């Protein structure tokens with residue numbers, strides 16, 4: 001079994017953005033590449049969970065595995081993406097990133113790794129009291145909990161976290177976690 005798999009979640013619909021966020025650019029580079037390259041600083045095992053529409057438009061990304069959400073959970077949000085990887089690729093831990101955080105950096109992931117311990121089910125940043133469930137480490141043992149939530153259609157990450165052992169790491173700098181959901185946010189923060 002692998003020690004760590006890095007997951008990029010890119011299976012969302014980008015409705016608020018109006019076109020795939022993963023392909024929006026910061027300094028000429030697609031958002032999704034920021035997530036992939038940051039994960040590469042801690043693992044060579046990268047799995048990218050894409051929306052079927054996105055597949056044909058992606059930039060070249062070598063040495064990564066591309067999948068889509070598995071049935072019957074397709075499109076059921078980040079938990080569907082996480083479970084799709086966990087159920088097909090075994091690892092002790094999974095480091096998750098979304099595809100819309102173009103200011104993310106290696107340092108954040110390395111901080112989370114410092115707290116890797118069998119007693120935690122998940123390790124995630126809390127930035128000025130705001131939790132960041134999509135920039136986080138998840139232990140393989142949460143797979144069944146995620147599955148049963150997907151089956152009950154309880155898709156909130158927050159409720160999952162309320163029911164597992166989570167180590168929160170308090171951080172102050174918000175910039176690495178800034179996620180871009182709308183064109184307005186893009187114009188204001190990225191361009």
Ligand SMILES: Nc1nc2c(ncn2[C@@H]2O[C@H](COP(=O)(O)OP(=O)(O)OP(=O)(O)O)[C@@H](O)[C@H]2O)c(=O)[nH]1
Pocket residue numbers: 009010011012013014015016017021049050069074075076077078080081082097098099100134181
């Ligand atoms: N694999 C997978 N990833 C998802 C799914 N829904 C959202 N994501 C990813 O989770 C992250 C956060 O998604 P959101 O911004 O909440 O949702 P979104 O669908 O991308 O955008 P909106 O349609 O505007 O809500 C992004 O990286 C998405 O690509 C899904 O159903 N499956």
